[in-house]
Amino acid sequence: MTDTPLDFGDPADLDQLRHQFRAWLSAHPLPQRLPDEPVPVFLHRWHRQLYSGGWVGLDVPVRYGGRGLSALHQVAISDELGACHAPGVPRIGYLAHALLEFGSEEQRLRLLPRMLAGDDVWCQGFSEPGAGSDLAGMSTIATRHGDHYTVRGQKLWTSYAQYSGLCLLLARTDRSAPAHRSISAFALPLDRAGVTVRPLRAASGDDEFCELFLDDVRVAQAERIGAEGDGWPLAMTTVSYERNALDTGHISKYGLLVERLRRTARERRGDLPDGLLSEIGRCFVDYEVLVAHARRRTAERLSGQVAGPESSIDKLLMTTTEQRLYETALKVFPAEQLRGEDGELFGEYLYSRAASVYGGTSQIQRNIIAKRVLGLPSGN
Numbered sequence: 001m002t003d004t005p006l007d008f009g010d011p012a013d014l015d016q017l018r019h020q021f022r023a024w025l026s027a028h029p030l031p032q033r034l035p036d037e038p039v040p041v042f043l044h045r046w047h048r049q050l051y052s053g054g055w056v057g058l059d060v061p062v063r064y065g066g067r068g069l070s071a072l073h074q075v076a077i078s079d080e081l082g083a084c085h086a087p088g089v090p091r092i093g094y095l096a097h098a099l100l101e102f103g104s105e106e107q108r109l110r111l112l113p114r115m116l117a118g119d120d121v122w123c124q125g126f127s128e129p130g131a132g133s134d135l136a137g138m139s140t141i142a143t144r145h146g147d148h149y150t151v152r153g154q155k156l157w158t159s160y161a162q163y164s165g166l167c168l169l170l171a172r173t174d175r176s177a178p179a180h181r182s183i184s185a186f187a188l189p190l191d192r193a194g195v196t197v198r199p200l201r202a203a204s205g206d207d208e209f210c211e212l213f214l215d216d217v218r219v220a221q222a223e224r225i226g227a228e229g230d231g232w233p234l235a236m237t238t239v240s241y242e243r244n245a246l247d248t249g250h251i252s253k254y255g256l257l258v259e260r261l262r263r264t265a266r267e268r269r270g271d272l273p274d275g276l277l278s279e280i281g282r283c284f285v286d287y288e289v290l291v292a293h294a295r296r297r298t299a300e301r302l303s304g305q306v307a308g309p310e311s312s313i314d315k316l317l318m319t320t321t322e323q324r325l326y327e328t329a330l331k332v333f334p335a336e337q338l339r340g341e342d343g344e345l346f347g348e349y350l351y352s353r354a355a356s357v358y359g360g361t362s363q364i365q366r367n368i369i370a371k372r373v374l375g376l377p378s379g380n
């Protein structure tokens with residue numbers, strides 16, 4: 001394995017950590033996915049294996065089940081995982097950050113160690129049939145009765161809820177307050193009376209998405225994460241981390257593909273049309289811009305800056321880089337190769353189409369950049 005692009009020589013022990021991880025990985029390689037094993041079940045086995053080696057929650061304090069290291073250590077391991085084409089730890093990073101920032105001490109001590117260990121599998125119940133981009137317009141209601149709430153409504157696109165035990169759920173707790181101050185967050189056990197999880201089978205045959213029906217579900221006040229009305233900032237914190245290429249290990253994965261395209265272009269010199277060569281050049285430029293941006297974001301995070309609206313730039317750069325890369329790969333590599341030995345690459349191309357939707361669409365990222373990063377006035 002070569003040095004990865006985020007190896008920019010920060011703390012002296014970072015190299016040592018990468019070496020330790022590579023040694024561990026060669027002794028504990030990515031397991032084989034069993035025939036017919038659902039993807040989340042396979043990923044959960046991998047999560048457990050990583051956890052047993054001490055490779056989950058590196059930047060989470062020790063008292064919450066992590067290793068108490070820096071964000072850079074976590075980024076380095078995500079980067080190593082991407083560089084060897086291994087999946088990262090599903091959804092832990094961004095949900096853990098939401099709990100760290102908004103959970104009470106009792107909730108952090110109780111929920112985080114189990115989340116990191118994979119004892120509890122979480123899903124994210126934000127989107128609704130009428131509220132995706134316009135999350136503030138959600139209509140799921142949590143009505144308070146003394147020490148508990150009853151929750152009524154419907155969620156949609158909840159990834160892998162059928163394999164999850166807990167849901168980070170958003171619901172409106174105050175119908176009179178402005179939308180952004182009227183939403184609260186809850187840790188909802190999905191086996192609670194009144195919860196129905198219905199998987200939706202996509203055209204690809206995957207059943208990633210679920211509908212979640214909430215029919216007067218009783219939720220204790222102690223299951224609320226943060227104060228009443230904290231749901232909106234909690235959701236923004238969650239998606240800021242979800243939008244970050246550093247946390248997902250995507251950068252090193254893209255780097256491998258850029259290098260493969262470059263090699264192929266050199267080997268097939270004269271065979272590929274100029275237009276395609278310039279597309280490969282464009283992929284390289286996108287990738288270099290993303291790496292430079294990621295380095296800056298890492299430095300900002302290390303200096304204590306919290307993820308804010310700038311994470312929309314991360315998401316947009318990540319999406320354009322990923323989509324252009326896989327589109328170009330599809331043109332460069334022969335169709336029979338993509339169906340056979342490169343079946344995984346073709347699957348990644350298909351999934352890259354979703355990058356401009358999940359975690360907030362590209363149009364919404366541009367709106368956030370225009371209004372909240374650049375401070376431009378709202379249009380009509």
Ligand SMILES: Cc1cc2nc3c(=O)[nH]c(=O)nc-3n(C[C@H](O)[C@H](O)[C@H](O)COP(=O)(O)OP(=O)(O)OC[C@H]3O[C@@H](n4cnc5c(N)ncnc54)[C@H](O)[C@@H]3O)c2cc1C
Pocket residue numbers: 123124125126127128129130131132133134156157158159160354357358359360361362363364367
């Ligand atoms: C693979 C995948 C996994 C997902 N997993 C989860 C999950 O686990 N949990 C969860 O809660 N959600 C999940 N989602 C849902 C995702 O967050 C929403 O699909 C996304 O926020 C868009 O919402 P929507 O689908 O309702 O589209 P809409 O909001 O209806 O948008 C439709 C179109 O209109 C555009 N548009 C909307 N408003 C504006 C505007 N103001 N300006 C310009 N254009 C606009 C959008 O960009 C889009 O092109 C997932 C989605 C995908 C694709």
